[in-house]
Amino acid sequence: MGRPDFPFFDCDHHCERARTGDATLGNDFMNHARSRSLLLAALVIAAPAVTQPVWAAPETPRRPNVVILLADDLGFADVGFRGGAIETPAIDRLAAEGVILERFYTAPICSPTRAALLTGRDPMELGIAYDQIHPWYNGGLPPGAESLAKAFQRAGYQTALVGKWHLGHTQAHQTPNAHGFEHFHGHLHTNTDYFLHEREGGHDLQENGRSVDATGRYLTHIQAEEAVRFLEERDPEKPFLLYVPFTAPHSPMQAPEATLARYAHLPKKNYRRTYAAMVHEMDVAIAEILAALDEQGLAEDTVVLFFSDNGGFYAFGADNAPLRGEKGQAFEGGIRVAAAIRWPGKLPVGGRFDARMSVLDVFPTLASAAAVEIEDDDGKIDGIDLWPALGSGAPVPERGPLFFASEIPVPGLIQLGVIDGDWKLVQVVRERQTETQVRTLLFHLSEDESEEHDVAAKHPEIVERLAGEIRGWRSRHPMAGYRGTLVAHPGWVAPYDWAKAVTPGELLQPSWENELPLPRALVDASKERGILISEEAVQRIEAKLARERAGWEKVAP
Numbered sequence: 001m002g003r004p005d006f007p008f009f010d011c012d013h014h015c016e017r018a019r020t021g022d023a024t025l026g027n028d029f030m031n032h033a034r035s036r037s038l039l040l041a042a043l044v045i046a047a048p049a050v051t052q053p054v055w056a057a058p059e060t061p062r063r064p065n066v067v068i069l070l071a072d073d074l075g076f077a078d079v080g081f082r083g084g085a086i087e088t089p090a091i092d093r094l095a096a097e098g099v100i101l102e103r104f105y106t107a108p109i110c111s112p113t114r115a116a117l118l119t120g121r122d123p124m125e126l127g128i129a130y131d132q133i134h135p136w137y138n139g140g141l142p143p144g145a146e147s148l149a150k151a152f153q154r155a156g157y158q159t160a161l162v163g164k165w166h167l168g169h170t171q172a173h174q175t176p177n178a179h180g181f182e183h184f185h186g187h188l189h190t191n192t193d194y195f196l197h198e199r200e201g202g203h204d205l206q207e208n209g210r211s212v213d214a215t216g217r218y219l220t221h222i223q224a225e226e227a228v229r230f231l232e233e234r235d236p237e238k239p240f241l242l243y244v245p246f247t248a249p250h251s252p253m254q255a256p257e258a259t260l261a262r263y264a265h266l267p268k269k270n271y272r273r274t275y276a277a278m279v280h281e282m283d284v285a286i287a288e289i290l291a292a293l294d295e296q297g298l299a300e301d302t303v304v305l306f307f308s309d310n311g312g313f314y315a316f317g318a319d320n321a322p323l324r325g326e327k328g329q330a331f332e333g334g335i336r337v338a339a340a341i342r343w344p345g346k347l348p349v350g351g352r353f354d355a356r357m358s359v360l361d362v363f364p365t366l367a368s369a370a371a372v373e374i375e376d377d378d379g380k381i382d383g384i385d386l387w388p389a390l391g392s393g394a395p396v397p398e399r400g401p402l403f404f405a406s407e408i409p410v411p412g413l414i415q416l417g418v419i420d421g422d423w424k425l426v427q428v429v430r431e432r433q434t435e436t437q438v439r440t441l442l443f444h445l446s447e448d449e450s451e452e453h454d455v456a457a458k459h460p461e462i463v464e465r466l467a468g469e470i471r472g473w474r475s476r477h478p479m480a481g482y483r484g485t486l487v488a489h490p491g492w493v494a495p496y497d498w499a500k501a502v503t504p505g506e507l508l509q510p511s512w513e514n515e516l517p518l519p520r521a522l523v524d525a526s527k528e529r530g531i532l533i534s535e536e537a538v539q540r541i542e543a544k545l546a547r548e549r550a551g552w553e554k555v556a557p
C-alpha cells in the first residue's frame with residue numbers, strides 16, 4: 001500500500017490541511033473517550049467548522065496491532081532523517097513511510113518518560129519526576145494504575161515487552177507482568193551490561209520472572225531476536241501490543257568489535273565511535289522487526305511508533321543539534337526527541353506533524369487509534385488524544401502547559417521547564433543546605449527553537465506567571481516521591497540475581513493473615529533474600545576492591 005487515504009497537513013509540499021476524516025471510526029473513538037482529557041479533546045475538535053468526512057469505515061474495523069520502539073538517550077540529530085552522521089535506514093524508513101513527529105516531548109530522563117508512556121499520567125504526581133529509579137530504590141509504578149498494556153489486554157490484545165523496564169524491581173507488583181504485559185523478556189534496570197547482563201554485579205536478564213542466561217551475547221541482538229520471536233510465535237487470532245524499549249544507545253558504552261570497525265572513521269573521544277555503533281545495532285534490530293512485520297503481511301495492520309525516551313548525552317557521543325542542551329536538562333535538547341509514527345493507509349506517507357505531542361499523549365492517542373477503552377473514571381490521565389489530529393487532520397486540541405524536571409546527574413541541581421504556547425521558562429535550581437539559587441531563562445520557541453536568546457529581562461510578567469505554574473506543578477509531588485540519590489547507601493549490595501530478588505506478590509497482600517504475626521512464608525522469603533548475596537558475589541566484590549586498591553597504590557607518590 002503506501003498511499004494515504006487523504007491529504008495531510010504539514011506534509012512536505014505544504015499541502016492544504018485536510019478537512020476529511022473517518023467519521024465512523026471517529027465517533028466510535030469518542031464513545032470510548034472516558035477521560036477528561038479525551039472529552040476535552042472532543043469538545044475542542046467539535047468547535048470549528050469541519051467538513052464532514054467523505055467515506056465510511058467498515059462497520060467492525062479490525063483493531064490494529066501496535067509496536068512501540070523506544071530508543072534510550074538517542075540524540076535529536078542522530079537519525080538519518082535529521083541529516084545525522086550515523087546511518088539509520090530502518091528508522092528513516094519508518095519516517096519516510098509515515099509521519100515525522102516534529103515536536104515530540106518527553107521527560108529529560110528515563111523513568112519519568114516510561115511512567116508517562118505507560119500510564120498517560122504526569123510523572124510529578126506519580127512521584128517519579130526528578131530522578132530515575134536506581135537499583136537501591138524500592139519504589140516503582142503504583143500497583144493499581146491504569147496502563148497502556150492493561151487497557152489493550154482488556155480489549156483482547158496479546159501484550160509483550162522486550163527490553164528495558166526501569167519502573168521498579170523489588171516487588172512483584174512493580175514488574176512488567178503486573179502492569180499488563182503478559183510476556184516480558186528483558187532487564188529490570190538501566191545501565192545493564194550489554195554482554196554480561198549485570199547491574200551492580202547482579203544478574204539482570206529474565207523472562208517473566210525467571211532468569212535467562214545468555215552471557216556473552218549482545219543485548220540489542222537478544223532484543224531483536226526476542227521481538228521477532230514474539231511476532232512469529234504469538235497467537236495469530238489476537239491483535240498484539242509489542243513494546244520494545246531498547247537498552248541502546250544508553251551506557252554502558254559497548255558494541256561488538258565488528259560494528260565498531262564500521263565506524264573507525266569517527267573519533268573515540270566522548271565514545272562517539274562506540275555510540276554510533278550502538279545506534280547502528282539498534283537500527284539493525286528495528287530493521288529486523290519491520291522485516292518480520294512485512295514477512296507476516298502485518299505492516300498495514302500495524303501502528304509503529306518510534307521515539308527516544310529523552311535527548312542524547314554529549315559525554316556519551318550523542319548530538320542534539322540544533323537544539324540546546326542534553327539529557328537531564330529542561331532545554332530542548334533534553335526533552336524534544338526524534339520521533340515518527342507509521343500506519344500505512346491510515347497515516348500519510350512522508351508526513352510531518354508540527355504540533356507539540358507529549359509522551360503523555362501516547363496512551364490516549366494509541367488507544368483512540370485502536371478504539372481501546374481506557375479506565376479513567378477519576379480523571380487521572382493527563383495526556384490528550386491526538387489521533388483525530390494525526391489520523392484525519394482534525395484541529396489539534398488546545399492543551400495546558402507541559403512541564404519538565406530532572407535532578408540527574410547532580411543531586412541538588414534541579415532543572416525545571418514549562419512550555420506554554422510559544423513561551424518556555426527554564427529554571428536551573430541549585431539547592432544547598434543554607435540557600436537555594438535559581439537561574440531563570442525565558443525563550444520564545446517559535447522564534448528561537450535553539451534557545452539562544454534569553455528574554456527573561458524583557459518579560460518579567462511572563463516569567464512570574466510561568467514560575468507560578470512550575471511552583472504549582474511541583475506542589476503535586478508526593479512526599480514519598482524520589483529525589484536524586486546517585487549512589488547507594490554505604491554497605492548496600494545488589495542481590496546476585498535481580499529476577500530472584502523480587503518479593504512475590506502473595507507475600508505483599510494486605511490481609512489479617514499477613515499482618516501479625518508475620519506469616520511463615522514471609523520469614524522464609526526474608527531468609528532467602530538474605531542468602532541472595534552469594535559467596536560468588538562476595539568474592540567478585542572483594543576482587544574488584546582489591547583491583548581498585550592496587551590501582552591506588554600504583555598512582556600513590
Ligand SMILES: [Ca+2]
Nearest residue numbers: 072073110309
Ligand atoms: Ca534515557
